[in-house]
Amino acid sequence: MILSALLTSVGINLGLCLLFFTLYSILKKQPINAKVYAPRFVAAKEKEKESPSETEANGFNFERLLPTAGWVRRAWQPSEDQFLSATSLDAVVFMRIFVFSLRVFGFAAVIGVFVLLPINFLGTQLEVDFSDLTNKSLDSFSISNVDDGSNWLWVHFCAAYIFSAFVCYLLYNEYSYISSRRIAHFYSSKPQPNQFTVLVRGIPVPSGSSSSEIIENFFTEYYSSTYLSHTMVRRTSKLQRLTKDADKVYRTLARIKSEKDPQQRFKRDGLFGRKVDALDHYGKKLDDLEDTVRLEQSSLAGKEVSAAFVSFKSRLAAAVALHIQQGTNPTEWVTESAPEPQDVHWPFFSSSFIKRWICKLVVLVAYAAVTILYLIPVVIVQGLANLSTLETWFPFLTSILTLTVVSEVITGYLPSLILQLFLKLVPPIMIVLSSMEGYISFSQIQKGACMKMLLFTIWNIFFANVLSGTALYRFDILLEPKKIPGLLADAVPAQASFFISYVVTSGWTSVSSELFRMIPLIFSIIKRLFSGKDGDEFEVPSIKYHSEIPRILFFGVLGITYFLLAPLILPFLLVYCCMGYLIYRNQLLNVYAPKYDTGGKFWPIVHGSTIFSLVLMHIIAIGMFGIKDLALASSLMVPLPILTLLFNEYCRKRFLPIFESYPVECLVKKDKEDQSDPSMDAFYDKLSTAYEDPALIPRRQRSTDGHNSPLLPAEV
Structure with missing residues (x-):
């Protein structure tokens, strides 16, 4: 890719980012969009108090049509403790990924842009015409x-050691900090049902006995002083x-009842049927469904699965039951x-x-199939990134591709966009x-989908693009591992321009579109157009860690890998991290x-991904110094991945x-605190029913026939 094509891609994506920021700033102020841009406040009925700028739902207000950046200040202001109290520890850890990435x-960037980049640019290995840069x-x-055998390569060698040491130092501090945060969060938390409960599977049930009786007898005998309920x-x-x-x-019925115009309650029964009272129609439908639910609930009284949630009187007792084998057969009484x-x-x-064992094998095969099938769009993207390949595939486009603007858009912007669109389909599949x-x-x-998505992204976006057309189809290379560093060192730098464009397209634009929330906004508009309101079905969304964390970590792989090879990517990654942190x-x-x-x-996933990135950088550096005729530097790089892996261990x-x-120290300390807590008796009462299946809870939405009594005993 030429520099002008990259600048075209940067210009397009920068324009999209500014457009999303501007539209968000305006649309967020409109009270009608509160469910899209402030659903947490809507759900808590505190929007008017928490967002003074979004009050005045009625009447025209010119200020609501002017873009402002007040949301940046409000996002920046809360301290980490305030942020934790408003969200969760997972959210804090998610934001620490951005903090860690910004530091790395x-x-x-300081070393890469101000030291390595000038050395690379002033080399003479490739001919550069400064008049047509x-x-x-x-x-x-x-x-x-950089010239082969140049002594300037020793600067890159020293940079690799210094950078690796700094990243390991940050990793240690971050792991230590988040570990202490996790312990402190445990100490400050109120008693939670999962702290006192274990799941028991593989319950051996003799014929003529029930699982509930077997569970009761087993834990009463072996945990007589600590067993609570199951x-x-x-x-x-x-x-x-x-x-x-x-x-x-029920929600449809509630919406019909809220209609002010009685005529809107009537609807046609079928396409050409007569009009019927929708209130009566859905009321009867709800009665029938609830009767069916009650019958199904009563029929499930004896249909037990060989599994149970067993609760104890202390956290330590639950931990002992969790970590000690319960029976002589390790496949029974599994906790x-x-x-x-x-x-x-x-x-x-x-x-x-x-x-479940068979399903794991099926999932492994399906995951491999999805990974292989995704190579098709990767090959297409690589063809778009190369004009000569594109002209070979589509010779009738040769005249169009000679236009500078068209060629720059196709090679600089389109490949990353297509790859990003295909990648959008993958997270739901991983779930x-x-x-x-x-x-x-x-x-x-x-978490499982997060790991699958991360491995999928690293293979299909990084390795498949880097090795496409060469080693991707040369499986014999696995038989000669010594050739892998040289192969990567030859192929990875050639794709630097593509990944810079990918960071701009998949990073900048994606994170700004996350702020704009285009899909929820469109759905909200459609609901208002067809129902006259934003709909009564409202649920505050939760963040999709399985798709967001792998994306950030993949950018970490790119930044660490290309630190030595093409440091030009680092400023673009810094911009992405700053935007991502605020948004x-x-x-x-x-x-x-x-x-x-x-x-x-x-966080352990983040740590493991960073270690992988460092080792990958070291392997490529070993091959690169070998290609550049600096055998001594290549040999001296060998201890670095070994030291990194020892640090990881x-x-x-x-x-x-x-x-x-x-640890026991934390569990016992919390258990001692509970002994002086007068509310623990009420907590134990709730604990005995905390793990009842929500589907088995009696229906109480309509009370026309009196069938609202529980159909199952409280102790199940």
């Missing part, structure tokens, strides 16, 4: 332009569908950490151990695949509400256990 790329390749700014799990997939249908009809009640993924329990693996909570599903703070404070809190368990031993479970 800030330090890298805009039409020259961006390779002139990469390490490829809640059996039942298969409720059909019941969940019925309750969702009933809830939907897992219980998620928060609202985090439970109930469909999981309809699968047996064998089915579906993760949900098939048998995870017991939505947070585990999201996501704004969104987490105003738009997204936490539905669960893992206690910062996403130390961090795993030092910090990772804190993210897997809380």
Whole structure:
């Protein structure tokens, strides 16, 4: 890619960013858009008090038509403690990714832009015509332009060691800080049901006995002083569908009742049928659904799954039950950490151990198939990025491609845009695949999808683009690992211009469109056009960590990898991190509400991704110094990845256990505090019913027939 094509891409995306910022600043002030841009305040009925600039719902106000940047100040002002109290620890960890990235790329930019970039540009390996700089390749700014065997390459060597040491220092401090935050958050939290509960699976049930009786007898015998209660799990997939249908009809009925014009209550029964009273129609439909729900609930009284949530009187007792094998057969009485009640993924329990094991294999095959199929758009993108390839594919476009503006847009902007559009389809697929693996909570599903998405992105966006047309189809290279560093060193710098454009398109524009929230805005407008209002179905959204975290981490992979090779990418990454920090703070404070809190368990993924990026940079550097005829530097680089991996192993031993479970010291301290808490008796009462399946809760939306008494005993 030539410099003018990059500037064209930057100009297009910068214009889109400014447009999104301006439209957001104006549309956010309109009270009619409150559910789009401030759903948290709407849900809490505090919008008028919290947002003075958005009051005055009635009457014309000229100020609401003027773009302002007040949202930037409001997003920046809250301290981390204030931000934590308003959101969750997961949100704090998510923002710490931006803080960490800013520190890494800030330090890298100082060395890369002011030291390495001039050395690269002043090299003579590639011929550069200073009189026509805009039409020259961006390779002139990469390490490829440094002369073979040049002593200036030792500057790059020293930079690799200094940068790696700095990143490891930041990683250690960040891991330590978030670990302490996690412990402090645990100490400050009120008693939570998941802290006292474990999930028990594989319950051996003799014929003629019930799972509930077996659970009761087992834990009464072996945990006689600490066992509190248990809640059996039942298969409720059909019941969940019925309750969702009933809830939907109920909301429709509530909306019809709120209509001021009685004539709007009448609708046609079918396409050509007579008009009927919608209130009566949906009322009867709701009655029928609730009767069906009650019958289904009563029929589930004996349909137990071989799983139960078992609660204890202390956190320490729950931890002991979690980490000690319960029976002589390790496939029976299997215990897992219980998620928060609202985090439970109930469909999981309809699968047996064998089915879940088979599902994991099916998911692995499906994941590989999706990864391979995605290579098709990657090949198309690479063709668009290369004019000569494009002319070969489509010879009838040769005359059009000779136009400077067309060629610059196609090579500088279009490839990244197409790749980004295809990538939008992947996160929902990863969620579906993760949900098939048998995870017991939505947070585990999201973590699994996050890991899948990260690996998918690194392979299909980085390696597939870097190696397309060469080593991607040369599987024999795996038989000669010594050639891999040289291969990467030859291929990675050649794609620097594409990834700079990708950062601008997928980074700048995507994060600014996150602020604008185009899709929710369009849906809101459509609802108002067809129903006259914004709709009664309103739910505060939650942030999609499984798609956002991999995107940020992939930019981290690009920044660390290209630090030595093409430092021109660093300023663009810094701009992205600054924008992302402000925009996501704004969104987490105003738009997204936490539905669960893992206690910062996403951070080990961030740490692992950064270590991978450093090792990848070291491997490429070893190959690059070999290609540049600096064998001594190549040899001296070998200890660096080894030292990095040793550092990672130390961090795993030092910090990772804190993210897997809380230590006895913390559990006992909290348990002692509970002994003097008079509210614990009420908490234990609620704990016994905390893990009841929501689908089994008696329906109380209509009381026309008196069928509102519980159909299942409280102790299930």
